[in-house]
Amino acid sequence: MSASNQSRDLFRGFMQKVGVDFADEVPRTSDIESMKFSPSDQAQHLQLQSIQSRFEDYNDSPCNLAQLKFISPSNDSSTHTTTSVVGLSVPSSDNDLLRSLDPVSITTKQVLYRLYGYQELISALDNVQCIHPELVDCRTNLFSAIELQVYRLLLAIRNEKLDHEEMGTHFDGARRVNFVSPQSAKQIPALAKAIVILISIIHCMMNVAREHCGFILKCIRSVLQIFRSQDSHSRLTDALINAVPTTLPTALQYLALQDHLDIYVACPKCHSIFKDLGATDLPTCPTVNLDGTLCDAELYIQRHRGSRTWSTPVRCFSHQPLESWLARLLNRPGVEDLLEAARPLLQEHCTDVWGASFLSNFPSDGQPSFFEAPVGELRLAFLVYHDFFNPYGNQIAGKKRSIGVVMMACLNLPPDVRYDIENIYFAAMIPGPKEPTLETINNYLKPIVDNLEEHYKSGVYINSTFKYPKGRKVRSVAPIQSMDIIASRAFGGLSGPSHTKFCSFCDAVLSRIDIFDLTQFNTRSMEQHRLHVQEWLSAQSLKERNAVWKEHGVRYSEFLRFEWWNALTGTTIAPMHWGKNVIEKQVRENMGCSVTAPTGIPSSRPLSRPISELELEWGKLALAHSSADELSKSKLPEPLVRFLCMQRGIFEAGLNVSRLLNDLNEWRKNNHILASDGSPTSPDRNGAVQLAKTHYYLSKARKSASVLKSNSTVESLQQLCLKLKIPLTKKEKKPELEQLLLDATKNVSIPNVRESENVGQNVAVLGHDVVEQVKLDMKETQFPSFLKRPPINFATVDHGKIGAEEYKSLAMVSLPITLIRLWGCLGANPAYRERLDHFLHLSVAIRILAYQTIMAHDINLFEYHYTQYLLGLKTLYPFSSIVPVQHLGLHIPYFLHALGPSSRYSENTPEMIIGILEDISTNHKIGELEQTLHREMIMAANLRSLMRNTPLPMELDQFRNVVEKFLGNRYPTSVTASRWQTSHSGGAVVLDADTYAALAGWCQHNHKKLFGRNLYLCSQIRLGNLIYQPYHIASANGYIGFRQQDSSVIRGRIETIFQEPSANPPRIAIVVRAFKSLSAEDARLDPYLHHPIVGKPRFGFVKLYYNAVEDDQAHIIEPADILSHLVVTNYHDSTGGITASCIVVMDLDLKHAVHN
Structure with missing residues (x-):
């Protein structure tokens, strides 16, 4: 036995007896001075350094054993693939343990990655022959440390399996979900923690590639080493510097940002998905379609790097199980209290989906409410969003590439935090490069619905949550979907x-x-x-x-597996997409928004081709003498039918010929051309209609003689010869008659009807002079920070695509301000006034959809104004077609009743998140980038949560503030709307005697506690994403409408904001000066005040004021008195009748306050 093997066996025996951990005591090879070695020893030293570095990388690789899944012994091995441990040198008992792991689990693959890596390092150490004693010791200790890690890992797996067996896989009928805190067990110094957070932000949020992040980490460590070497008094030590990781995977592992994903192989041809069993077991797609055709597409592709070759899936579909996301969410402090607070309760002033009828009656009338849960059990509702997007952005490859995302928002969370990125569940990423066709989307929905079905029927048992350390049962349902019409119909099977x-x-x-x-x-x-x-x-x-x-x-659709799911009403008419499409249709197509065309009312539009006089003659005779049935079957050419409708004032834009012929028959009945039974009052007794038809097609036969043959009879040809005075012998057959007519008319020119040659008038309702006026007002308009300002060049193609929020501001604010000024004053052209009123019906409907609180009365108003808008389309814009999105708006009131304010289920935030996905750096390889995007987005969300919910060392407070400011600017609203927040610079100031006297008098009058004399001067106060500031700091946020007690609404500007330093929550007083109201004489010339839709007769949210404030009186109010921001712009009085300069003041009260 070699010395190395003997030392390893001795170490293993000792380790198993006492279980002492020597891994942390292994001397680092980098700590040994290499200069004292011989050249051969220096080579061995470098090898040991490399092995140790790789060892540390393997130790830091992702591996959350709490997510291990084991194959039940009861499962038939013939139907369940076991984990392959080929080539892994571990005892047979450990082989059996590893074979019990779920082979397709990501955690299993992470475990095997480590074990094979450790084994590779041991083999590498066997090939390092050391002579120098220090190197021999290092080599021996590395052997020991690696084997200790192997032992630790196998022991931890065995303990996990024992825990699974002892606890059982289910509790209270629900599958157990084990959860270990994602916070890394490895504690690192504050300096290293700050660097780890920084590099995670650089990668996850600034989209810097992995290899570049590794370079940055190495540079940071090098800079720290340089600083330490140059400053002998530095507190930096080798331990502090070496704690800074040099690879991105290690840094991410420190923060435990990655969550479990189920990865499937996706067929690039038919979109079938399979568990990743490897290219050997499933090389091609086995799917057979309904016609018996085998797909047989290649599922894997070979990759090469040097001498190494491996197989990787052509396409991958990634799905994050809901329980993986839930376990992390429920271990955040305070989250469970927020989730439990959401319960269905019908509200007259409905503020959220929980106050409307749908969730109150879920799953259906007569059944127990799903949300009535036993004590300790949590019931959750989710909103589903799905869409496809171009991962390269629309600038690269146009629309040729498309991948899909499925995300969900937990409706139990309050609206002000519901759509924060850390609270979004990124369920799945659907591979590209093209969208799946029709029913193939179901292949990707199946794992998602499988998961949701378990969560709905039996639920899951999270073994530990923040509020319930011993675990709790959770059941979830996803009954509402909000997405654009194309995505929603694909999801719902419609x-x-x-x-x-x-x-x-x-x-x-x-x-x-x-x-x-x-x-x-x-x-x-x-x-x-x-x-x-x-x-x-x-x-x-x-x-x-x-x-x-x-x-x-x-x-x-896979969602039909839920008995409660309604494919017809379960998917909302997505308010953001609907509003954008309807406004764009009205502004760009109907009103013709143009920077070149003059302003005017179009009186006609061009036909697809001119109408000849012969063609019109046929049409007139057909109308005069054909029966209803004959006209319907007459095959009159489409341009002729449209021209006949235009002449008779029948709306024809976009409608098919069959419908138009029916409308012409109705017109004939109304004009007594047809009897009630559809017969003509003046029958065609002489074949005049057929004669006119034959004559028309004779004129067309010069290009193709066959058209005359198929559209004539012998009788009509004979009549036409007589009409044209062509001699006949009465023995000619049809071909001879045709030829006679063709020869006789070959040089005859048939004129067109002059009116049908109209190429369209180059005028627009929103012509260039009107657009210039809109731009003039827009430049001077003060928009508060929460409202998206529309682009000044909205009427040109230079701006590119205009966003939904920009269109909403255009319809609610900019266009009404200008168009009322131009077309709403006395003496305005009635045609333009009519189109102004028509547009304002749409504007008001869009405004109601933006309400944060809604009542039945508001829904009735939406229905009224939107219907009035639709009814005006056919008469005011007869040459613009009606499109499906305009019809769908008629069904919006259903959703307002069922789900409450549309702002609570809008797609704004998911669309913004798609923008973030488009910015993430990838390798641009379809089939790989989808999984990268999924993982990076989850990590970004978890990083955002970590920064908000994890305590950091005090020395990192300044660093945390910098990071929080960056994150707050990049991601959706993260400021809670539960309390006012203030900002001020410097210390408190002493109020002058007059100001303090006024403040004290206000306190006494309103029975308030007196303020101290030393108060902060606030630069802003904030509630959620609403910011209010003194007008001299930010005028757009300084204009407000407010109401004190039972007074009417007062509109003015904020002068000063005071805050009492010692109060918590802060006591705030706001000094406001009101705008000067118009005199009675000038008010008569206010086109806004007197407008019957937006003025005082109806809504009253816009009027004129003098461009000045009341000097002799200031109002002191509290934040609770504020009703809304105001939009303010200068008024350009074209009449010259108003005696002083004025401003237009428009309320933005979307909380539903009734104005006087």
């Missing part, structure tokens, strides 16, 4: 907006899309939907399935 049955709520079809009375349609039912789905499932071929899809627009 047809999209281009299908004939475009609406998921009613039986409206595209040919009747311009009907805005919902009583004309039937509500779709889930009973009928499930019958159609069953018909789709029962189809024997792809052709049969496609026929069902074409007729009914339905297919199977």
Whole structure:
């Protein structure tokens, strides 16, 4: 036996007897001075250093044993693959232990990665022959340390298995989920901890690649070593410097930011997914489609690096089990109290989904509420969001690449923290490069729904939470989905907006899309939907399935496994996408927003081609003499049908010919051309209609003689010859008649109807002069910080895509301010005034959707104003088509009743997160980047949570403040709205006598405790994402509307904000000066005040004030008196009738306060 083997055996025996840990006492080879060695010893020294460095990397590699999964002994080995331990030198009993691990678990792969790595190091040490005594000792100790780590790891696995067996896999009918605190057990100095946090932010949030982060870490350590060598008094020691990791994986492991993911191999052709069993066991896709065709696509691809070759999946699908996310969430302090506080309770002034009807009646009427749970059990509700995006951004590869993300928000969390990034559950990442087609999305939904089904039916038992150290049962449900229309229809198994049955709520079809009375349609039912789905499932071929899809627009969705799920109403009309699409349609297409076209009212639009006089003659005769049935079957050309409709004021934009012919028949009945039974009052007794048709197609036959043959009869040809005075012998057959007519008319020119040659008028409702006025007002408008300012060049393509929030500001603020000024004053053109009022109906509807609190009255107002907007479309913009998204708005009131304010389930934050995903640095390789994005996003969320919820050493307070400021600027709202927060610089100031007297008088009048005389001057106060500041610091945040006790609303500007230093929570007093109201004479010229929709007669949220404040009176208020921010801009009086300079003041009260 060699000396090395003997020393290892002696060490193993001693270790097993006493269990003493010598690993931390191993001398580091880097601590030994290499200069004293001979050249051969120096080579061995470098080898030992390399082995030790690799050993430390293996020790720091991710491996959370709490997430180990074991195969039950009862499982039949013939149906369950065991973990392969080929080539691993461990005792047979340990081999059996390792074979009991779940082979597809990520944690199993992490364990094997370490064990194989340790074995590789032992083999490497066997090949290092040391002579120098110090090197011999180092080599021996490295052997011992590596074997100790192997022993530790195997012992920990065995203990985990014993714990699983002792506790059992289930408790109270729920599967146990073991959880060990994610905080790293390895304590590191404060300096190293700060560097680890910094490099994690650089990687996870600044999207710096892994290898570059490793370079940064090495540089930091080198700089620290230089500093220590140059400063003899430095407190830096080797231990402090060596605690700084030199690789990114080690740094991430210190913070334990990575969560468990289930990884599946995804077929690049048919999107089937499989557990990753390796290229040997499943090299190609075994899926067979309904027609019996084998997919057989390659699932793995070979990679090469030097002499090494391995197989990797072509595509991967990653899914984070809900319990993995939940276990971490429930171990945060205070979170469980927030989750438990959410319970269904119907509210008249509804502020959240919990105050509306849907969750109150869940799962359905007559059944016990899902949210009535036994003591200690937690019931959670989730909102699901799903969409596809270009991982390269739209600048690279355009729309050619697309990957999907599925994320969920826990509705039990309060709205102000619900969408913080650390509270978002990133469920899955769907591989690209293209979106899965139709039903193949179900392959990716299945693992997600499998997981949700367990959480709903039996729940899971988290073995330890912050509030319940001995564990608690959790059941969860995901009954609400909010996503854009394309994604939602794919998720729900419903047809999209281009299908004939475009609406998921009613039986409206595209040919009747311009009907805005919902009583004309039937509500779709889930009973009928499930019958159609069953018909789709029962189809024997792809052709049969496609026929069902074409007729009914339905297919199977994995979510149908939940008996409570409603495919028709379970997915909201996503408010953000809906608002953006409707506003964009109105502003850009209907109103023609342009920086080049002059302002005007278009009177017509161009046809696809001009109409000839012969064609029009045929159309007129068909209208005059055909029966209803004959006209429907007449095959009049589409341009002719549209022209006939335009001439008669029949709306035709976007409607198909069949619908237009029906509308023409209705017009003929109303004008007594048709009798009630559809027969013509003036029948075609002489074949005039057929004659006109033949004449028209004769004119077309010059290019193709066959059209005359298929659209004429012998009689009509003979009549046409007589009409054109072509001699006949009465013996000619049809081909001869055709040729006679062709020869006689070959040089005849047929003129077009002049009106049909109109190429369209180059005018727009929002022409360039109006757009310039809008831009003028926008430049002078003060937008508070919470409201997204629309781009000044909104009317040009230079700006690129305009975001949903920018469109909302444009519709709610900028356009109303300018258009009322231009078109709402006395003497304005009635045509423009009519279009102004029409637009304001839409603007008000968009405003109501932004409410944070909503009542039944508000929903009725939304329904009224949006319906008025729709009804005006066909008369004011007859040449613009009606699109599905406009129809869907009619169903929004259902969701406002069922789910409360749309701001509580909007897609704003998920869309912002997709923007973050697009910025993450990857290798740009489809098939690999998806998993990278998933892991990095989870780590970023966990890092954000760690910084907010984990205590750091006091010496890191300044570092923490810097990091918190950076994180607060990058991610969604993270400021709780439960209390006011203040900011001030410097110490307290002593108030002058007059100011303090006024403040004291206010306290006495309102029976308040007196303020001290020494007060802070605050630069801002904040509640959630609402910031208020003195106007001289930030005027946009300094304009407010407020109400004291029973007074009317007062609008003005903040002069000063005082805070009492000693009070907690802070006592705050705000000094405000009111804007000067207009005189009665000037007020008569206020176009905003008197407007019947937005003015005092109805909503009253905008009016004029003089551009000055009341000098003789200041108001002292508390933060609770504030109603809202104001938008303020200068008023350009075109009439010159108002006696002084004015400002437009618009309330942004979205909390539903009633104004006077």
